[in-house]
Amino acid sequence: MNNIFDKSGNYTAYLVLVLTTLFWSGNFIAGKFASSFGIPPFSLNFYRWLIAGLILLPLTYKEILDFKSEIFKNLGFFLILGISSITIFNSIVYYSLNYTQVINGVLLISTIPVWIIVVSTLLKVEKSNIFQVIGVSLSLLGVVFIITKADLNLIKNLDFNKGDLSMVVAMFSWAIYSAFLKKQKFKISQFALLEIIIIIGLIFLTPVFLFELNQGRVVEPNTSFFMILTYVVIFPSLLAYFFYIKGISIIGANRSGAFLHLMPIFGAIMALVIFNEKFMYYHFLGAICIIAGITLSNRKIKNKNA
Numbered sequence: 001m002n003n004i005f006d007k008s009g010n011y012t013a014y015l016v017l018v019l020t021t022l023f024w025s026g027n028f029i030a031g032k033f034a035s036s037f038g039i040p041p042f043s044l045n046f047y048r049w050l051i052a053g054l055i056l057l058p059l060t061y062k063e064i065l066d067f068k069s070e071i072f073k074n075l076g077f078f079l080i081l082g083i084s085s086i087t088i089f090n091s092i093v094y095y096s097l098n099y100t101q102v103i104n105g106v107l108l109i110s111t112i113p114v115w116i117i118v119v120s121t122l123l124k125v126e127k128s129n130i131f132q133v134i135g136v137s138l139s140l141l142g143v144v145f146i147i148t149k150a151d152l153n154l155i156k157n158l159d160f161n162k163g164d165l166s167m168v169v170a171m172f173s174w175a176i177y178s179a180f181l182k183k184q185k186f187k188i189s190q191f192a193l194l195e196i197i198i199i200i201g202l203i204f205l206t207p208v209f210l211f212e213l214n215q216g217r218v219v220e221p222n223t224s225f226f227m228i229l230t231y232v233v234i235f236p237s238l239l240a241y242f243f244y245i246k247g248i249s250i251i252g253a254n255r256s257g258a259f260l261h262l263m264p265i266f267g268a269i270m271a272l273v274i275f276n277e278k279f280m281y282y283h284f285l286g287a288i289c290i291i292a293g294i295t296l297s298n299r300k301i302k303n304k305n306a
Contacts, residue, residue, distance in 0.1 A: 013250040016243035017259040023243075025266035027236035028105050029274060030228050031097040037224045040217035041094035046202070046209040047219070047229055049086055052237040053198040060195040067188050071196060077184055078200055084177040086201020091208065092170040099163030101277050106267030107146050107286055108167045113258045114139040114293050115175035120253055123179055135296035142289030146282060181245065182253035190245045194238075261294050 034044050064071070071078060096105060114136045146164065186193070219225055247256040264287065271277040 010251060013247045013256070014259075017247040017256055018262065020240045020243040020247065021259055021262040022266050023235040023240040024260075025106060025263045025270060027232060027240075028093070028097065028102045028263075028267050029270050030231050030236075031094045032102050032271075032275060033224070034094060034228050035098040037228075039219060039225055039228065040212050041098060042091050042205070042208050042212045043217065043219045044094055044228070044232070045086075045091045046205055048090070048232045048237055049198050049202050049205070051229070051233045053195060053202060055233070055238065056191055056195045056198070060189070060192040063189060063192040064196060067186075067192065070186060070188075074184070074186075077180065078196055080180050081177055082197045082200025083204050084173045084180070086198055087204040087208075088173040089170050089177065091205065092166050092173070096163040096167040096170065100161050100167065102271035102275060103264075103268050103277050103279060103283055104146055104161075104164055105167050106264045106271075107142075107283060107290065108164065109171055109174070110261045110264040111139045111142065111290055111293070112171050112174050112178070112260050115172060116178045116253055119175045119179040120182065123183055131296045135293040137293070138289045138296065139293030142286040142293065144286075146286040148282075178248065178253045178256070181248055185249075190242050190249070193245060194241050197241075258294060261291070264290075 031041075031044075034041070093105065093109075118136055244256065247259070268279065272279065
């Protein structure tokens with residue numbers, strides 16, 4: 001079995017990336033539960049990463065201290081990673097789920113692979129081709145179908161769901177994180193890198209958390225909160241982030257990002273079963289465009305490896 005997973009590293013990457021998408025899909029379910037129990041989104045995100053960071057600290061602080069000169073030398077790079085992933089992306093996902101369905105959220109997030117290609121191209125991390133340009137256009141059309149619910153009146157009146165609109169910000173934030181993660185390599189373990197990202201993300205998340213507290217939105221320490229917090233700390237935080245970083249280190253940002261289109265499958269199934277959400281016709285139209293866009297976007301990968 002070990003020989004199978006060690007062969008070129010690809011099978012290991014596929015396994016950890018599938019688990020990553022499963023755990024992150026569950027994060028949307030946890031976020032929706034949090035909104036139904038009145039758990040403030042920024043507080044949930046703050047406690048999630050505070051605990052995850054404290055768990056990792058004893059395992060990583062020595063390596064981080066040895067790496068401190070490299071951290072300060074590339075501080076701008078680490079700031080982008082921490083702010084785009086911990087501070088912005090995760091906070092906005094929890095915030096958005098107060099106003100939109102899980103199905104909407106996971107479908108919008110599933111377009112991230114093509115936006116990773118856009119950002120990677122702009123940063124000259126990886127090149128793109130005509131298939132990827134068409135793929136981006138189709139995925140964008142899919143996003144439009146979902147946000148507008150295929151209703152022209154919403155476009156005319158600019159009456160969009162703010163949860164859907166904020167989720168768009170989240171998907172671009174994650175695309176930036178993924179592209180920058182691939183752009184530069186350091187001789188540091190995945191756990192130490194994650195701890196650095198968490199620390200920086202928490203620094204910029206703290207003012208938002210304090211503002212939420214000042215607005216009177218305080219977490220009630222009950223069973224529901226602790227159950228949700230336990231899941232989001234262990235699975236979508238520690239395990240999924242480590243797996244995602246590992247996958248990118250093996251097969252690259254573009255190919256790793258393609259696995260995110262499994263999220264609408266996992267997420268939609270869980271949302272239909274748990275929350276009895278409805279899969280509407282505009283979801284279908286959006287999903288078709290997104291799937292077509294992702295398929296075309298991956299033509300580069302297939303041609304390159306042929």
